[in-house]
Amino acid sequence: MIVFGSRMYFKKNVVKSFEECEHCGAYGKMTSYKARKFGHIYFIPLIPMGKSSQVLRECKGCSRGAHIPVDQLEPMVDSVADQFKSLIVSVSEGETEVEVQPGGPKMNIGAMIAGIMGDLYCLKEIESVDSISDVLLANNLNFENELVQAKWSELTGNLDGARDHYDAAHRQKPADPIPIYRKAMTELRSKRIEAAESDFKKYLQLVPDDIQAHAQLAGIYESQKKFDQVVAAYDEIFKLNPANLTNKHLKKTYKKACKKSGAQGAFLAQM
Ligand SMILES: [Zn+2]
Numbered sequence: 001m002i003v004f005g006s007r008m009y010f011k012k013n014v015v016k017s018f019e020e021c022e023h024c025g026a027y028g029k030m031t032s033y034k035a036r037k038f039g040h041i042y043f044i045p046l047i048p049m050g051k052s053s054q055v056l057r058e059c060k061g062c063s064r065g066a067h068i069p070v071d072q073l074e075p076m077v078d079s080v081a082d083q084f085k086s087l088i089v090s091v092s093e094g095e096t097e098v099e100v101q102p103g104g105p106k107m108n109i110g111a112m113i114a115g116i117m118g119d120l121y122c123l124k125e126i127e128s129v130d131s132i133s134d135v136l137l138a139n140n141l142n143f144e145n146e147l148v149q150a151k152w153s154e155l156t157g158n159l160d161g162a163r164d165h166y167d168a169a170h171r172q173k174p175a176d177p178i179p180i181y182r183k184a185m186t187e188l189r190s191k192r193i194e195a196a197e198s199d200f201k202k203y204l205q206l207v208p209d210d211i212q213a214h215a216q217l218a219g220i221y222e223s224q225k226k227f228d229q230v231v232a233a234y235d236e237i238f239k240l241n242p243a244n245l246t247n248k249h250l251k252k253t254y255k256k257a258c259k260k261s262g263a264q265g266a267f268l269a270q271m
Contacts, residue, residue, distance in 0.1 A: 002041060002042070003042050003043065004042075005039070005040060006038065006039045006040065006049055007038070007040060007043075008033075008038075009035060009037075009038045009045040010036055010045075011033040011035045012033060012034045013033055013034045013123075014031060014033040015031070015032045015121065015123075016029060016031055016157075017029075017030045017031075017032065017057065017118070017121060017122055017156075018030070018154060018155060018156070018157040019057060019118065019154070019155065021059040021061060021064070022057075023059060023062050023064040024061050024062040024064070026059070027189050028059065028060050028061055029060045030057040030058060030059055030060070030065070030122070031057075031060070032057055032058070032122035032123065032124075033054075033055055033058075034053070034054050034055070034070070035052060035055065036051070036052040036053070037050055037053075050069075051069055051070055051071065052070045053068055053069050054068045054070060054073045054123070055067055055068075056068065056119075056122050057122060077123055077125065080116060080119050080123070081120070081125065083116055084113070084116045084117075084120060087109060087116065088113075088132075088135055091135055091136060091139050091144075092135065095109060096108065096109055096110075096144065098112060100112070108143075108144065108147070108176070108178065109141070110136070110141065110143060110145070110146075110147035110148055111147055111178055113132065113136075113144070113147075114147050114148050114150070114151035115151075117129070117132065117148065117152070117155075118151065121155055132148055133145055133148060142172060143172045143173050143176075146166070146169035146172065146179070147165070147166075147178070147179065149161075150162045150165030150166045150179075150186075153165060159186055159189055159190045160190070162182075163183060163187060163190065166180075166182045166183035166186060167179075167183055170183060175206065177203055177206040177207045180199050180203045180206070181199075181200075181207075183199050184199030184203055184213075185216075187199055188216065188220070193220055193223065196216075197217065197220050200213050200216050200217050200220070201217070209240055211236075211237055211240050211241055214237050215237060217229075217233045218230055218233035218234055218237065218253075222253065222257070225260075227256075227257040227263070228257075228261040228263045230253070230254075230257035230261070231254065231257045231261055231263040232263075234253070234254045234257065234265065234267075235266045235267060237250070238254075238266070238267045239266070245267060245271075254267070254268075254271070255268070255271055
């Protein structure tokens with residue numbers, strides 16, 4: 001039997017990062033690299049197929065990632081780098097919040113920098129967080145520095161470091177929902193389930209109508225077989241968005257949790 005097919009060959013600029021996959025939702029190792037697709041026979045690359053491309057965040061679990069043709073790469077990197085530079089300029093001008101889109105809502109500059117830093121890291125444009133951290137600290141943006149350090153720890157797979165930095169950010173600004181949500185996710189990924197539960201609850205005191213956080217709690221209670229609490233979390237989810245009542249998977253879990261706990265869910269009659 002002749003083995004033939006196609007795959008990416010001659011990988012360059014390989015960067016490993018740890019992130020949540022936007023395709024399968026799993027948190028894990030991602031690989032970014034520049035390469036070219038070749039048709040192969042017995043895994044010997046023989047037939048070039050298309051131009052080289054930059055692959056961003058190829059997930060270890062589902063193998064999907066973003067493929068950017070190399071001729072589109074330079075303008076993209078330039079635009080990301082420009083955004084990044086303008087954020088650093090804003091920092092040096094003492095700004096702590098910037099508009100995400102012109103005229104749109106404002107967002108914390110540390111959270112913005114952390115987001116863009118992820119892209120630059122995967123593109124192998126930055127290899128250390130130190131210079132960014134120096135600029136933030138020189139401008140007394142300690143909260144922002146914790147967010148950026150936390151994101152860097154996350155990217156490099158250091159979940160304990162990420163937890164500590166999100167915790168430090170949360171202690172500096174307890175009313176800001178971002179650090180406590182990120183900390184909760186980090187605890188969850190580190191399998192510290194009770195800490196995650198407590199953080200999601202703290203977060204929900206700040207943002208009570210975030211369905212995502214209720215869903216995370218529901219998942220935690222399900223894993224602990226605390227079925228009465230699963231029912232309560234689902235009641236919140238259905239109350240916040242009744243469209244979820246038509247979701248087969250949610251309905252099944254809800255009915256099972258009602259049965260197991262004997263709790264009379266508020267939406268059970270509608271199932
Ligand atoms: Zn995936």
